[in-house]
Amino acid sequence: xxxxxxxxxxxxxxxxxxxxxxxxxxxGEPSTTVGERAAAxxxxxxxxxVGFETTYVESGAPGRANxxxxxxxxxxxxxxLLIHGxxxxxxxxxxxxxxxxxxxxxxDGYIWGRGAVDMKDMVGMTLATARRFKxxxxxxxxxxxxxxxxxxxxxxAYGAQWLVENRADLFDGITEAVGEVGGxxxxxxxxxxxYTIEIAEKGIAWMRLRVRGRAGHGSMLHDDNAVTKLAAxxxxxxxxxxxxxxxxxxxxxxxxxxxxxxLEFDEADLPGAVAKLGPFARVVGATLRDTAxxxxxxxxxxxxxxxxxxxxxxxxRVLPGRQAAFERELxxxxxxxxxxxWVTHLPAVETTxxxxxxxxxxxxxxxxxxxxxTIPYVLSGGTDAKxxxxxxxxxxxxAPLRLPADLDFxxxxxxxxxxxxxxAVRFGTRVLxxxxxxx
Numbered sequence: 001x002x003x004x005x006x007x008x009x010x011x012x013x014x015x016x017x018x019x020x021x022x023x024x025x026x027x028g029e030p031s032t033t034v035g036e037r038a039a040a041x042x043x044x045x046x047x048x049x050v051g052f053e054t055t056y057v058e059s060g061a062p063g064r065a066n067x068x069x070x071x072x073x074x075x076x077x078x079x080x081l082l083i084h085g086x087x088x089x090x091x092x093x094x095x096x097x098x099x100x101x102x103x104x105x106x107x108d109g110y111i112w113g114r115g116a117v118d119m120k121d122m123v124g125m126t127l128a129t130a131r132r133f134k135x136x137x138x139x140x141x142x143x144x145x146x147x148x149x150x151x152x153x154x155x156x157a158y159g160a161q162w163l164v165e166n167r168a169d170l171f172d173g174i175t176e177a178v179g180e181v182g183g184x185x186x187x188x189x190x191x192x193x194x195y196t197i198e199i200a201e202k203g204i205a206w207m208r209l210r211v212r213g214r215a216g217h218g219s220m221l222h223d224d225n226a227v228t229k230l231a232a233x234x235x236x237x238x239x240x241x242x243x244x245x246x247x248x249x250x251x252x253x254x255x256x257x258x259x260x261x262x263l264e265f266d267e268a269d270l271p272g273a274v275a276k277l278g279p280f281a282r283v284v285g286a287t288l289r290d291t292a293x294x295x296x297x298x299x300x301x302x303x304x305x306x307x308x309x310x311x312x313x314x315x316x317r318v319l320p321g322r323q324a325a326f327e328r329e330l331x332x333x334x335x336x337x338x339x340x341x342w343v344t345h346l347p348a349v350e351t352t353x354x355x356x357x358x359x360x361x362x363x364x365x366x367x368x369x370x371x372x373x374t375i376p377y378v379l380s381g382g383t384d385a386k387x388x389x390x391x392x393x394x395x396x397x398x399a400p401l402r403l404p405a406d407l408d409f410x411x412x413x414x415x416x417x418x419x420x421x422x423x424a425v426r427f428g429t430r431v432l433x434x435x436x437x438x439x
């Protein structure tokens with residue numbers, strides 16, 4: 001007879017595969033974004049099948065679907081814990097992949113497909129754990145609120161942001177939250193696995209640049225070309241290196257790694273020291289300074305017409321506490337001819353690496369992996385925590401996975417051949433079960 005824990009693990013693997021097979025590509029344009037309603041209805045069905053009462057909400061536009069379910073805890077006077085995950089994924093080109101990105105293939109010890117790590121694995125683990133708790137009559141120590149959200153990959157305007165602004169009642173009583181991009185293992189030395197707990201995120205500020213000039217014929221001499229001026233400004237910005245800043249959260253990470261490994265992080269050459277962390281250095285390095293990466297250009301409509309306007313979009317990621325200084329530096333680099341406006345402007349998020357919830361995460365990991373150590377870290381990207389934390393909710397990233405030492409995990413986010421180890425999903429389901437029983 002299959003033990004309940006084994007059943008939940010099997011379900012998590014199968015649910016992750018099934019969720020990947022639902023194409024929920026978020027292009028950033030509502031007219032071409034697909035599948036969120038289908039995924040939300042799938043999740044709602046799985047929850048209601050075991051007896052949950054669910055709340056289904058379309059956030060701001062048809063098909064931008066979200067599902068909430070609450071499991072009452074033993075102590076209703078305690079603040080509730082939110083476990084949140086997003087249902088949408090970034091686009092994928094099937095011609096670049098070894099398997100079809102929406103196949104959900106389970107082969108070679110991995111679950112393959114777009115969303116396997118970002119973040120349908122965590123959605124599958126959460127859904128399997130919630131179903132197990134409901135089937136078995138598990139009463140957690142506090143209320144648990146499970147939320148499955150739309151539009152995270154485009155900033156959450158049709159998901160978490162809309163819900164916070166228009167349906168804050170769905171978050172009533174919640175004091176803490178766990179979401180994506182934390183809890184995965186990083187091998188720091190021979191047999192030394194550190195599990196990252198995300199305690200901070202850089203701010204997301206997508207910026208549009210606009211330069212105006214004098215329109216004219218492409219064959220003429222021209223001293224007021226909008227394209228030329230914009231290209232020069234974008235080149236200056238793209239080549240600029242913002243100052244090295246060690247925030248409290250980054251310092252907490254560096255201190256924790258030093259305590260575990262003895263590796264010193266000399267601030268005279270901090271990027272060089274961080275590079276010793278291997279592939280994970282890409283993530284850490286991006287949290288040492290603000291960044292502004294040009295990503296889109298748009299100008300002109302005919303080869304022989306000099307346009308009067310040229311535009312660019314820049315993906316800016318700003319460290320906690322740095323927004324005002326960052327904007328001053330931007331203006332110095334861009335110069336007076338460049339207009340700028342924020343397309344998306346989401347604040348940085350930061351908390352501390354302490355408290356009963358962190359202790360519960362650590363205990364759950366160490367029960368399943370006795371050699372586990374937990375360390376805080378800062379995410380260079382962003383999650384739905386950016387909206388959720390504005391309600392006064394303390395947010396962490398905790399989607400537990402025990403990973404092979406040689407897997408370049410962070411490269412799989414939004415990457416070709418995105419995949420997650422089957423064993424890691426089974427491990428994460430066991431950890432999540434223990435964590436939610438003791439949170």
